[in-house]
Amino acid sequence: MAKQKTLWIVVADGARARFFTLDREHAGLASAGIPDLVSADVHGHSRDLKSDKPGRSFGSARSGTRHSLEPRHDYHKSEKHKFSSDLAQMLEGARRKRQFDALVLVAPRRSLGELRGLLSAGVKAALREEVAKDLTKHTLAGLWRQLSPVLERPRAIAGT
Numbered sequence: 001m002a003k004q005k006t007l008w009i010v011v012a013d014g015a016r017a018r019f020f021t022l023d024r025e026h027a028g029l030a031s032a033g034i035p036d037l038v039s040a041d042v043h044g045h046s047r048d049l050k051s052d053k054p055g056r057s058f059g060s061a062r063s064g065t066r067h068s069l070e071p072r073h074d075y076h077k078s079e080k081h082k083f084s085s086d087l088a089q090m091l092e093g094a095r096r097k098r099q100f101d102a103l104v105l106v107a108p109r110r111s112l113g114e115l116r117g118l119l120s121a122g123v124k125a126a127l128r129e130e131v132a133k134d135l136t137k138h139t140l141a142g143l144w145r146q147l148s149p150v151l152e153r154p155r156a157i158a159g160t
Helices: 075-096 109-118 121-126 140-151
Strands: 007-012 016-023 028-031 056-058 066-068 102-107 127-132
Touching: 007 075, 007 140, 016 140, 028 140, 075 109, 075 121, 102 109, 102 121, 102 140, 109 127, 121 127, 127 140
Parallel strands: 007 102, 102 127
Antiparallel strands: 007 016, 016 028, 056 066
16 A cells, blocks of 8 residues: 655744644644744844944935934844745755655745745645645644635645
C-alpha cells in the first residue's frame, strides 16, 4: 500500500506561523508536531527596534532652524519581512526533509503576497491552495470551520 501523502496547513501572519495537518480520523485539523514560529520583535515598540533617535538637519531655508529626520523605513515592516523570510526558509528546509508533500497557506493578503515572493520553486510546486485570511488567533475548531470548505476541494487534497 502506498504511503499517504502529508498535507501541511500553515496559518500565518506577519509575526506568527502555526502548522497543522489533516486529522483523517476525526475529520478536523491536528498539530503537525512543529512548534509555532513566533517573532517577538514585531509586537514591540518602534523605539525598541532601533538604536537611537533619528538625526537632525538644518532646514532648506537659510533660517538656521533644525528639524528632526524621519526614519527611512518602517521598522515593523522590516521585522515582518524578516519573519516572512525565516518562514520561507523553514518551509524549504521541511520540504527538503520531505516533512510535507502538499501545502496550504493561510495568511492576510499582504503577508501572503510577501511570502509568495520569498518561497522557493520547490515549495511553490507543493503549494495547493492560498487562503487570504488572518486566522492565527482562531482555535482548532474555529480553524476547521473556516478552512473545511477549502480543504475539502479536490485541488487541495489532490496530493494527499
